[in-house]
Amino acid sequence: xxxxxxxxxxxxxxxxxxxxxxxxxxxxxxxxxxxxxxxxxxxxxxxxxxxxxxxxxxxxxxxxxxxxxxxxxxxxxxxxxxxxxxxxxxxxxxxxxxxxxxxxxxxxxxxxxxxxxxxxxxxxxxxxxxxxxxxxxxxxxxxxxxxxxxxxxxxxxxxxxxxxxxxxxxxxxxxxxxxxxxxxxxxxxxxxxxxxxxxxxxxxxxxxxxxxxxxxxxxxxxxxxxxxxxxxxxxxxxxxxxxxxxxxxx
Amino acid sequence: xxxxxxxxxxxxxxxxxxxxxxxxxxxxxxxxxxxxxxxxxxxxxxxxxxxxxxxxxxxxxxxxxxxxxxxxxxxxxxxxxxxxxxxxxxxxxxxxxxxxxxxxxxxxxxxxxxxxxxxxxxxxxxxxxxxxxxxxxxxxxxxxxxxxxxxxxxxxxxxxxxxxxxxxxxxxxxxxxxxxxxxxxxxxxxxxxxxxxxxxxxxxxxxxxxxxxxxxxxxxxxxxxxxxxxxxxxxxxxxxxxxxxxxxxxxxxxxxxxxxxxxxxxxxxxxxxxxxxxxxxxxxxxxxxxxxxxxxxxxxxxxxxxxxxxxxxxxxxxxxxxxxxxxxxxx
Numbered sequence: 219x220x221x222x223x224x225x226x227x228x229x230x231x232x233x234x235x236x237x238x239x240x241x242x243x244x245x246x247x248x249x250x251x252x253x254x255x256x257x258x259x260x261x262x263x264x265x266x267x268x269x270x271x272x273x274x275x276x277x278x279x280x281x282x283x284x285x286x287x288x289x290x291x292x293x294x295x296x297x298x299x300x301x302x303x304x305x306x307x308x309x310x311x312x313x314x315x316x317x318x319x320x321x322x323x324x325x326x327x328x329x330x331x332x333x334x335x336x337x338x339x340x341x342x343x344x345x346x347x348x349x350x351x352x353x354x355x356x357x358x359x360x361x362x363x364x365x366x367x368x369x370x371x372x373x374x375x376x377x378x379x380x381x382x383x384x385x386x387x388x389x390x391x392x393x394x395x396x397x398x399x400x401x402x403x404x405x406x407x408x409x410x411x412x413x414x415x416x417x418x419x420x421x422x423x424x425x426x427x428x429x430x431x432x433x434x435x436x437x438x439x440x441x442x443x444x445x446x447x448x449x450x451x452x453x454x455x456x457x458x459x460x461x462x463x464x465x466x467x468x
Numbered sequence: 469x470x471x472x473x474x475x476x477x478x479x480x481x482x483x484x485x486x487x488x489x490x491x492x493x494x495x496x497x498x499x500x501x502x503x504x505x506x507x508x509x510x511x512x513x514x515x516x517x518x519x520x521x522x523x524x525x526x527x528x529x530x531x532x533x534x535x536x537x538x539x540x541x542x543x544x545x546x547x548x549x550x551x552x553x554x555x556x557x558x559x560x561x562x563x564x565x566x567x568x569x570x571x572x573x574x575x576x577x578x579x580x581x582x583x584x585x586x587x588x589x590x591x592x593x594x595x596x597x598x599x600x601x602x603x604x605x606x607x608x609x610x611x612x613x614x615x616x617x618x619x620x621x622x623x624x625x626x627x628x629x630x631x632x633x634x635x636x637x638x639x640x641x642x643x644x645x646x647x648x649x650x651x652x653x654x655x656x657x658x659x660x661x662x663x664x665x666x667x668x669x670x671x672x673x674x675x676x677x678x679x680x681x682x683x684x685x686x687x688x689x690x691x692x693x694x695x696x697x698x699x700x701x702x703x704x705x706x707x708x709x710x711x712x713x714x715x716x717x718x719x720x721x722x723x724x725x726x727x728x729x730x731x732x733x734x735x736x737x738x739x740x741x742x743x744x745x746x747x748x749x750x751x752x753x754x755x756x757x758x759x760x761x762x763x764x765x766x767x768x769x770x771x772x773x774x775x776x777x778x779x780x781x782x783x784x785x786x787x788x789x790x791x792x793x794x795x796x797x798x799x
Contacts, residue, residue, distance in 0.1 A: 268682070270678075270682075289686075290681050290682060290684075291681075291684050291685075291686050294682070294683070294684040295684065299682070300682060302678075302679070302682075306676055306678055306679040306682070307675075307676060307679060308671065308672045308675040308676055308679065308680075309675050309676070310671070310674075310675050311668070311671060311672065311675060315668065315671075318668070319665075319668050319669065319672050319683060320683040320684075322665040322668060322669070323669065323683045323684040323685055324683075324684065327665045328665045328666055328668070328669040328685055328690070329665075329666065330664055330665050330666055331660075331661050331664050331666045331667075331693075331697070332657075332660055332661070332664060333660075333664050333665065334660065334663050334664060335663060335664055335665045335667070335668050336663065338665070377679070377683060378682075380683075381683060381684065
């Protein structure tokens with residue numbers, strides 16, 4: 219069953235058609251990989267769905283509700299969350315604070331001016347639990363700025379996950395980390411996603427990661443969808459081989 | 469101890485109270501051990517500390533540098549003066565209510581415009597708007613007294629007037645304690661605000677506006693509330709300041725007065741909660757002694773401040789914290 223559907227989604231930057239009449243679907247409880255060369259429109263598509271950019275045309279429907287014109291805040295409430303390609307964290311706040319903040323926000327408690335955040339034990343316990351899920355609890359008190367790139371990538375995902383989304387967009391969760399760190403990061407992320415029964419759409423360049431961890435792959439090229447199928451189908455897809463993998467099956 | 473316990477207990481309020489209690493005790497006995505002049509000087513410092521504390525909710529916690537806080541200080545002070553002139557009010561509590569309402573209205577309107585921008589654009593816009601108020605106070609002399617300003621007599625405190633007490637005696641004792649109580653209330657409520665989930669959201673906005681938006685924080689709305697609260701604190705300071713000074717002139721609405729509030733906060737350290745408090749009190753003493761000792765006081769003050777800021781980039785409190793941490797690490 220479809221969780222998210224876009225119909226004819228369009229975004230231009232001047233003469234460039236960054237996203238060109240894209241019909242894109244994310245199903246319930248799947249790990250979807252979004253692949254494509256640089257400039258293919260993957261991040262723009264995620265930016266449109268998450269609300270960072272406004273589309274020039276088309277519709278975005280999430281759980282049968284039109285969210286095309288909803289604010290970022292409204293989309294998060296609906297259940298769409300995201301992480302970022304360039305890690306976006308609250309650098310001077312501790313890991314624990316980063317995650318707790320997402321929980322406070324989700325519960326509508328950030329509107330409270332006259333209550334001590336530290337007194338809300340339930341929130342902190344949940345934050346610790348989330349850090350534990352991502353294997354980060356040992357550094358709970360360390361400011362986000364003082365973490366390794368791999369830890370920062372995981373924390374970025376943990377913050378998005380703390381919003382308890384139904385659909386989680388992850389923009390290159392393993393970019394900038396060593397090859398050795400990639401598999402543990404993906405293992406952690408996919409195990410959390412699968413256990414919680416949420417859907418994840420992951421933008422990724424590393425084809426080993428893509429083929430090993432996804433249920434379905436959507437390939438983009440020049441703002442349009444080039445191919446959509448299981449890893450086995452994409453592996454033998456001629457168009458993908460020529461345009462993205464730089465190989466041919468001939 | 470669990471990770472949670474370690475993480476949360478380390479910033480327990482009880483730890484901070486250990487530091488705050490002796491300071492509070494010293495402030496309570498001060499008028500009995502110091503001269504009237506010294507008590508009044510400290511009262512000025514405490515009043516400015518409230519203004520700087522409000523200002524720092526924007527700078528230190530939300531990441532917005534306002535160059536227009538003279539507007540709220542001036543509105544607080546002028547509200548009191550106008551209540552005396554037109555409504556014949558003498559009660560300090562009514563003055564405070566008036567100042568809160570006046571500064572909230574002005575901060576609400578200014579904030580609505582200013583929080584659409586950040587960085588230098590925010591700073592310039594706050595400066596420009598505060599200058600509008602300055603020019604109004606300057607030009608509408610039949611209402612504001614122009615450069616002559618408006619006089620404010622000693623007020624009634626909780627229904628009691630100073631009676632036949634000498635004015636200086638009244639300001640150095642009864643009024644000092646009144647200021648002290650409001651100061652304690654402001655410090656306590658600001659501490660709760662910055663430690664609240666709302667305060668955490670402001671710090672998140674400061675660190676990363678985009679990510680804050682993507683954890684569901686409505687950035688502009690939160691900035692506006694912070695602007696409002698900040699303006700009201702500074703407005704309260706203005707209301708407390710004017711009976712102490714006895715006179716309000718457009719000088720307190722001028723952007724150079726905003727600059728003083730910025731300087732106090734940077735001097736104390738805007739990254740620490742107590743920074744603006746220490747900075748305001750310290751600046752107040754520096755200014756008083758420089759003015760008292762030389763006609764070139766602005767030169768002296770400027771030099772001292774440049775040296776202090778260059779040698780202590782994290783402010784007095786930030787540097788002290790670092791030294792204590794280093795000392796604690798060694799022992």
